[in-house]
Amino acid sequence: MRQTVVAEQEISGKTDAIWETISAGGNVHKWFPMVIHSCQLQGTGEGASRFCTMADGNELEERIVEVNHAARRFRYTVDKHPLPAKDVIAFIEVKNAGDGRTFISWGAEFEASEEAVPQVKETIHGLYMQGIQSLEAYHNAN
Template sequence: MTEVYTSSVIGAPADQVWAAIRDFNGLPSWHPAIAESRIEGGAPADQVGCVRAFRLKDGGFIREKLLALSDYDFACTYSILESPMGVENYIATLKLSPITDGGRTFAEWSAEFDCAPERADELTDLIGNGVFQGGFDALKGRFGG
């Protein structure tokens, strides 16, 4: 099992950041790598079990299933159902915590997955620095760092 963990501080209160990222179908509005997204079957975007299908700006196609969503904890957990990355059993959690000093947010994004052993370092870098940090950097650009 390969593990990835990325954290950051965003210069806005957690409830404001959560409002921007809570929508499971809203990736294109805040993540720079996502071109378009839709929820399959017309399910609500906050319904546990819904599946989002999205296209990356580089043309890649990914399907993910929402496993948990907590407005109380500012957290969501999802799995990858289909991806060009070569990962299996991929489960990720994006969680926000309030930083009371200055009204900021501590953001954590982690994942566990199986992959070919020779690709573990490459995928850890791609997911941790590309996907997770790329999303955090975009949120910091939007809200302040």
């Protein structure tokens, strides 16, 4: 059964600058260094591939499937990852919250066994919340 998990938070930071960081697709290790040790982007925009090494040594292989500048929506498949899940499609949506603040939704849809669903949801939610907070820290430091 298809599952969904979403992490959401309003952060301080200029929406256009945050969207530019996300939509570029690369350099994830610069704004999410506590989880992503290195990240290489092959290609640009939709169809590009990302190859990331996590801080714990696990590897991620992702393919960018949507970069919608008008809606500020970035979608990608996570084809290789350490979780007991398959067919993972993730998204990040960025919305202007006014007064120099930005609302971020970062979520994923996936397939997993019934036993694995709670662990997968908790892990993804925790990672994405950490990622949102890391984006805020990165943008406030630069």
